Amino acid sequence: MNGPFQRDCLEILKIRAARGQISRRDFTTGLALLMGTSALGLRGTAAMAQAKELVFVNWGGDAGTAYDEAYGKPFLAATGITVKQDGSGPTEGAIAAQAESGKPTWDIVDVDPFSAEALGKKGMMEPIDYAVVDKGKMREGFGWDHSASTYFYSYIIAYDAAKFKDNPPKTMADFFDVEKFPGKRSLYKWGTGMWEAALLADGVAPDALYPLDLERAHAKLAAFKDNVVAYWGGGSESQSILLNGEASMALIWSTRAKLIEEDSGGDVSFIWDQGLIAPGAMGVLKNNPGGKDAAMQFIASAQDPEKQLVMFRMLGQGPANPAADALLPPEEARYNPVDPANFAVQIPLDMPWYEENYGPALDQFLKIISA
The missing domain is CATH 3.40.190.10 (Periplasmic binding protein-like II)
Structure with a gap:
């Protein structure tokens, strides 16, 4: 259910840029955040230094250069890791095929939590390392064994x-x-x-x-x-x-x-x-070539509430980190699906x-x- 939604997010981003509702800089920043390539402020570790590249698989778009300029290059400077964008679409079947090949070329995927859990039980997804990814930066009940929430709609x-x-x-x-x-x-x-x-x-x-x-x-x-x-x-x-x-x-x-x-x-x-x-999430393939440590650090970097607010302001995606709620004025909170007042009258899938x-x-x- 996630693929069509993510492709629509890219379309919304283009619409808002064309209307002048966001700057070119924010446009490229939003694109990068949408693909999950942010690493600003992330410190490299010894385990991460072993990785030379991470591949983040998403649902496509026509702004690979913008993603690289906004987030790929800063990530490389901070960690020594190149982030490559793959827009081929991480369907459940495609993820399974990667895992079953024995030599996956993907690292991190934008995945439906229920797909990640099903694949994880088959040994195809890494368990989320909650010593690195902070459950305290998630809404209660939205951290799973094999995926971590990153946005809501x-x-x-x-x-x-x-x-x-x-x-x-x-x-x-x-x-x-x-x-x-x-x-x-x-x-x-x-x-x-x-x-x-x-x-x-x-x-x-x-x-x-x-x-x-x-x-x-x-x-x-x-x-x-x-x-x-x-x-x-x-x-x-x-x-x-x-x-x-x-x-x-x-x-x-x-x-x-x-x-x-x-x-x-x-x-x-x-x-x-x-x-x-509905929640959107990130997951990590088992035996991913870039290494699980680097991938988990990447997911942790996406928990920054300020970065999630960029996503909200351009795409309407609700922030996964509840700390973002207090940062929105009432006129913006009205459109936030997980604002406490809005969340209270809805039902999570x-x-x-x-x-x-x-x-x-x-x-x-x-x-x-x-x-």
């Missing part, structure tokens, strides 16, 4: 504020109620968060969601199909569907919320209530459930929406 309700005026939706039940809130809807085509939304709308309490009742969720989604104008696969698509008036509501990535409000002049708005919070069930659940979901 949510699946939230965006709606036609010009149409619903003083009667906006407040819950997932409202999203699924086309009599009370007329108009077409749009859902995410890769399933994540959609099962939870359907169950919440069907009356399941937030604290009783997991394990997900897929039969009940799929029945709700199948019965709702006639009201869905499109199943979007990328953030720009979800944004266009709302701005063009094709749908009166959509479940979208929270990173698009500010752009949608800006582009519509406030005619399209959003709510955090019953949003579904359950990574153990996704680890065990995502593949088969997605197969069923795709059959329903394509039938």
Whole structure:
């Protein structure tokens, strides 16, 4: 579920740079942070000095030179380690293929926590060294055995504020109620968060969601199909569907919320209530060529709250380090998915459930929406 989201983050970065909302320097800094190549202020160690190169595998982009200028070169100066960017996409299958080859060429990957845990149990991922990576710089419950959280985003309700005026939706039940809130809807085509939304709308309490009742969720989604104008696969698509008036509501990535409000002049708005919070994470391949010590130090360097705020300000990604919360003024905190007030009304996706069930659940979901 992470690949399309990361590619959308790159697109958002370009949009904000084109609008002049960020400087060229911040643009290149944000690109580098997105790929996880920051090493500013990092001290080299004897173990790290043995490494000559780290390969960080992400979801692509067209700014390799900018990444190198902003972060690769400073990392090299600080540690003696060259960081190479690989945008080939670290899908679970691709990571497994690297590990099974016996000679992986990847070091660090931007990975879904549930994929990292599944692969880790097969001996393909290094356990996170929490003597180096600081769990105190993570939100409680978001450090796993084989991956460490680096950002957050949510699946939230965006709606036609010009149409619903003083009667906006407040819950997932409202999203699924086309009599009370007329108009077409749009859902995410890769399933994540959609099962939870359907169950919440069907009356399941937030604290009783997991394990997900897929039969009940799929029945709700199948019965709702006639009201869905499109199943979007990328953030720009979800944004266009709302701005063009094709749908009166959509479940979208929270990173698009500010752009949608800006582009519509406030005619399209959003709510955090019953949003579904998803974490992004970094993981390290077993027997990675650059060495696990250097890789763990790299992950630790990404825990700096100031660096995470750069990510938030350009992409809307919620900071993994809770120390960043107090650094945001109210007008910015409004768009932060993990701001304490916003977090309190949402439900985190359950990574153990996704680890065990995502593949088969997605197969069923795709059959329903394509039938």
